[in-house]
Amino acid sequence: MIIAQLPSDQPVETKKEYAVRSLARIAVVGAVAAMVATTTSTTAFATEYYVVSMNAGASATFESVGDHLYVSDRVANNHSAIGLIQIGSSEYYYWNRDGKGTTRHVNLDLPENRAIALGALEGDWQGTPTGGIIWATLSTETAYTS
Template sequence: MRRTARIATTLAALSTVVGLTSSSAQADNANAGIYTGWNQVGYCEFRPYGEHLIIKDLDADGHSIVAQLSVEGYGTYYYWNSEGNGTTRDKDLEFAEDHHVTLRCYVGDWKGSPTEGIIWDSYDKMNEFARTWT
């Protein structure tokens, strides 16, 4: 009986250590990146280390690429790269650590406001969004 209790205690301690190890590994999440749904004409990526948002225009189609970034506790933001084919916009952001981030990537035609001109059905319908943490 004592041996069973000792084994159970040891297993519980090991699972706690494994749980703590897993948690700290998840604190360093990978970058979250996603292409637009229109033949990958654009790419958006959020890099948690330093909170960088990368927006790439990969096609000379006359459209801009738009990143929609939703940050838990902060709201939803729209960032445009309207510089043309082959350009990359690197937006240095500042958010507190440990906030859930959801990223979508759209095609758009600037019409004077952050959301006006976004072609809402241009996102990747297979992946829809990418997620990570700040």
């Protein structure tokens, strides 16, 4: 029975020594491949961020996987709930004008692996994204995209 073919340009060694050395190489290569596979995984983990406005009339929830924003109106106070996303110097306002107990879902497409500001506040819609905002209700939290 031949365990391994010896290369002709190598010093002569026993078949057993050659086979052991070959098996050792295979084991090292396998271990390195397993280590690379586990440390370079691209599996995303869902993280949810939640913030409530200063007087609890609005809330904003951000789910990092899929970039989902939920803006909820929590109190019947004649004000709309607003979710705020700030990325760098850019601000985006998402109004929920449907009243107490409603939630607006927004499916965003944000840059990966970035810190963002998530905010919840209230306002009275005046036809523009920032018109009618009650700034004293603003509450924010740092969130991260994935």
